[in-house]
Amino acid sequence: MALSQPPVPINSAATTSSEQTKATLKDVATLAGVSVATASKALNGQPKVNADTRVRVQAAALQLSYVPNTFAQSLISGKSNSIGAITSDFQGMFCTPILIGAEDELGAASNTVLLANARGDATLERNHLDYLLSRNVDGIILINDKTTPRTPMIIPNGIPAVYAYAPSTNSDDCSITSDNVGAGRMVVEHLLSCGRSKIAIIGGDQKATASGKAALDRLEGYTAALHEAGLEPAGPVRFSDWSEPWGRAATRMLLDQGVDFDAVICQSDVIARGCLDALKERGLSIPRDVAVVGHDNWMNVSLGSAPPLTTVDNNLEQIGHRAARALLDAINHKPHHGVEYVPCSLVQRESTIPRG
């Protein structure tokens, strides 16, 4: 179509900037010289509109920067094109990256995300779910800040749900979580490749309510990889909490008890920070005397420490992507079942590999 032959008459009143007044479907119909019903059919891709008319209506919509009212469209399609996301954390360190990944995937499929934060409270989560269902969401993503399996929610009317990070205990549900066992193997294999063999382990909190599944799954990975190399952990493996003071205390205990080690695997970056401090206060050099590995890749903690920490990235955005993809599949009647594990990535920095 040549630019010298505009498909529709230029109407200065109708072309007022969309920044000022939003064009309606009626404006589009007027500009295209068709009825509102015809304009609607043309824009919604219905077959009973002839090609010329469709082109005229689309050109008018483009000229007016017409934004279709998806709210009304959804009444026709029976779908709301919206997804309810229920998160559970306070600071957003785990849920935000998962949400970002989910939003990318859903946004690409023109879905809106309706957000609710249950803050770990089951009753609040139930209330949020009822509320989101009353907004006619097409599906639900339940995002937790732990990988410990959770009680599934009972969701009426066959509306699909996907569990992200904390898998559902019902194996028929679709869950996307982190491969903590694989992460454990990965860390040991890295340390072995750096020539370390006397590897101590400082655990986080092994209680189910405090990411205990992650602590135990990672331990399973460490011990399997050590065993394959004919090794055992150096000294006892202790668990307490995910804090930096615990990292300091556990490291001092290893040193005071005369455990012979050339590497420490800490189950979080925060624990690793405490470990670094306790090693340095005894005059030990990292990584020359002892290599240290964390977990989580929290930039503020892992990148700011001296030396910067080798750590494990949980690939949380990827978990969000996969969960959203699985949910869209379920909405399109191709549900996934069971737990899918997203591999972690090792981020190698100076706490295990000296620079230069």
Add this chain to the structure above:
Amino acid sequence: MALSQPPVPINSAATTSSEQTKATLKDVATLAGVSVATASKALNGQPKVNADTRVRVQAAALQLSYVPNTFAQSLISGKSNSIGAITSDFQGMFCTPILIGAEDELGAASNTVLLANARGDATLERNHLDYLLSRNVDGIILINDKTTPRTPMIIPNGIPAVYAYAPSTNSDDCSITSDNVGAGRMVVEHLLSCGRSKIAIIGGDQKATASGKAALDRLEGYTAALHEAGLEPAGPVRFSDWSEPWGRAATRMLLDQGVDFDAVICQSDVIARGCLDALKERGLSIPRDVAVVGHDNWMNVSLGSAPPLTTVDNNLEQIGHRAARALLDAINHKPHHGVEYVPCSLVQRESTIPRG
């Protein structure tokens, strides 16, 4: 109404658990023995329904755990009872607590939050805005991760918007942000009350693109409070970035240049962590020799350090509450204008006050 006289007949088919099949308005009408139109009017509080009928319908709705379809309701009221929230950060450290506060306030008023994350990209923000508007949101909250003023968005059709954390540069807009000047005063007054008077300052990043406004506003507060006490900062005030390595470097520079100081104000907790390490490596005791203050109250950083950090909490949830309140007011035709400042809180720990 006595329990022995149920207001409506018990219908075992209709009372199937709401977990299995969701009750419809038709089920409620059938159970109450009225038409669907009457049931709808009774539940929506319309005046032309007599009191007996209203009670019967409400009891039926209760018995069936009927969840009204707000999606259809909104078509009648012309409001969607949904709010679009556009956030901007990657890790959620700032935006998540603001969102939590906003959600609490909006949820109490039965509004759904539609979420979109623009990740600091203006084009993506514009696209998200258009999309949220196409979902007929009643208002928009724009949440940024910095307090540096931002270019306002042009929002069509008089749909209200509120800016949270980063205020709009248009003083006619409503913005809710943090009182960084007040926070600066608060920190100096605390150190003076602890008997410190030789107060060094380590700045963050003063560039507008990197929370520069927060750095400069806090400095304004420090210098005003020092000036009132007849004091000046100890040594030069330097800016670089918000990192821990910068905290270490800046502290070493103060020590190497022989600056006489008994306290250091660090413009973030992460900077303060670096400062603590640099002081300790020179054999200084905190807070005996030097008191250290951070900013942000990021628990992992401030609570885990040795000693735990006195810091400033930005009260981000409160900012979210106030922004949501202002938006609801604007939707109800009582718009706020200009910038509202939410006071910060000082969190006092052992880095300025010895325990016991």
